[in-house]
Amino acid sequence: MDAALFYEVGKPLRLDTVPDPEVQPGTVLVKVISSGLCDTDYRLMQTGLPMMEGPIIMGHQIAGSVAKVGPGVETVERGDSVLVHFLVHCGTCYYCQIGRENLCENWQAIGVQRPGGFAQFVLVPAGNVMKVPSGLSHADASLIPCGFATPYRAINRAHVGMGDTVVIVGARLWGLAAIRLCHLAGARAIVVDDDERRLTRAQQYGADAAFHVKADDLADRVQSLTAGRGADAALDFTGEAEAIATASQLLRKGGRLVVIGRAGCFGPVNVDILQLMFGEIELTGGCLVRGSEVRQLVELVERGALDVTGLISDRIVLPEINDGFAMLAADRPVSVVIDM
Template sequence: MKSITIQQPEKLVIEERPVPQPLPGEVRIRVSSAGICGSDIHIYRGHNPFAKYPRVIGHEFFGHIDAVGEGVEPSRIGERVVGDPVVSCGQCYPCLVGRPNVCTELQVIGVHRDGGFSEFITLPARNAHVVPHNISDNEATMVEPFTIAANICSQMNPGPLDIAMIYGAGPMGLTSIQALRGVYHVKEIIVVDRIDERLAMAKANGADRVINNTRLDLRAELERLGIRPTLIIDAACHPAILPEAIALASPAARIGIMGFSSDPCVLNQQAITSKELAIYSSRLNSNRFPMVIDWMTQKKINPEKLITHQFNYMQVVDAMEIFEKDQKQCCKVLLTF
């Protein structure tokens, strides 16, 4: 089989590998399509501290089960499935309280173990989620990105009284917009970014108001508009954002952080406590695949709006370059196998 492998930082190859055999409790998926994520680029560039090389990347993938290991029902062969990249032990404290995404023995497919940028992949059977036939192949490939939004929203509990503000109109921000609009029905969604074309994508995905904060003071602009956000999502993850979000938030607001920066930031404890703010962090997803598949089945979200490019997997270098460099026109890029 052909696999896209990062042999070491900045060295990507498409190489021939043996077709893997599923172990007991596993299934094998014949991959049909896979999505490129920013974390794939980080591994390629050597900026992911968790990755071990060589590594087959890719954690957003869809295909069909074509083989099963011992203990898995043979009737699963042929199922249309998406793969949850979170592989957990099931025994540690985080797993026992329903947070396998921060398992003490966590393995992430495409980071700690080989991923879905390959013609075949094996993974635990419980990680392969059936996709109904009313969800297209392209939409199915987008399930994993929407689980990131589902995870943070499930923690923050948005509702119709909320005025939501999202920093960043990249894929994480756009999936969050769709979830807040189509699932949680918040009162208003404001999106802040520095690229006008990305802000146009935000409007197309359901934002009510967009703000380019390249040259304006965001606090002064929100005061002018009479807006005090009750729910803020940081989907850009620059260290300057969290202190600003704390200052801008309404009393009793919730702030969610969707990623991480290793750079420090200085927080004002009084600003947090005086308004009794709640701050949530979110990593990957904690069993959110069934939730997102249900959203798609009910047409509460529209994943196709985020897909801007598709390439054959043999063109992966071109695909990754467009994803990395064309922030004005590119959102989600899918590879077909």
């Protein structure tokens, strides 16, 4: 089959022909129809991860049809349209046993340590496939497992609830998806970013307000929308220390700040100790996503409560994959999906 493989940090993916995967007991062979390019893929290509060793087929936003099921698999059958939850956990370590599978000591991500979706076929554990909501295209479905599930994890970690005002830091795909998820939760979404084009885009995608992160009066603007208190929660999708520090200053007392998702971000964050103590703000992170969260999103789409369409700006074919990443790097598209 044709596939795009990561070989080494800083190099483009290499198009290769590799053997088709062989179905195993408890696994499902998925014929990939749509495969989304994620900002994380690009950043991993630039920075690598200690556990990511080339050559490996990348790609973790996958939707397709079931080509074969292994012995013992009864949840799906050949021809079913499915999307793929990318996190594989061990089920036996301490964190899996206490129900925190996304912190698994032995986690592997499809498209990072396991062969992923930049290929014609991908072999995944049966527990990682879920049926595509009826009427949804494979391309739109491919955005659910990361594009929507990552901000959904952030929203869960921030305990966003009805009536909340949420500051979303970063208006790439995750930030735009977060606007919709905030609205679904009954919350108001204020987007901040350092790029005017992305701010305009955020408004087009329904942000209740959009402000430049470096605006002198940013805190005043957020306070004026919140009766002088500040935001109930902030979700950072940039992983940039300065933006995280800024977000912390936009919170009300008792506000929650969640940092999530981005690969290749390291180092300390500068949050005011007085604000932590006398403001009792809560600062936390979010790691990957849980299968239950992807499943909940699938059900929300299925019942018509959540719209995941309209976020794909560019469609390409596999041989154009490095051009697709160049587009993402130049920050032009909302998202890029490969039609396999």
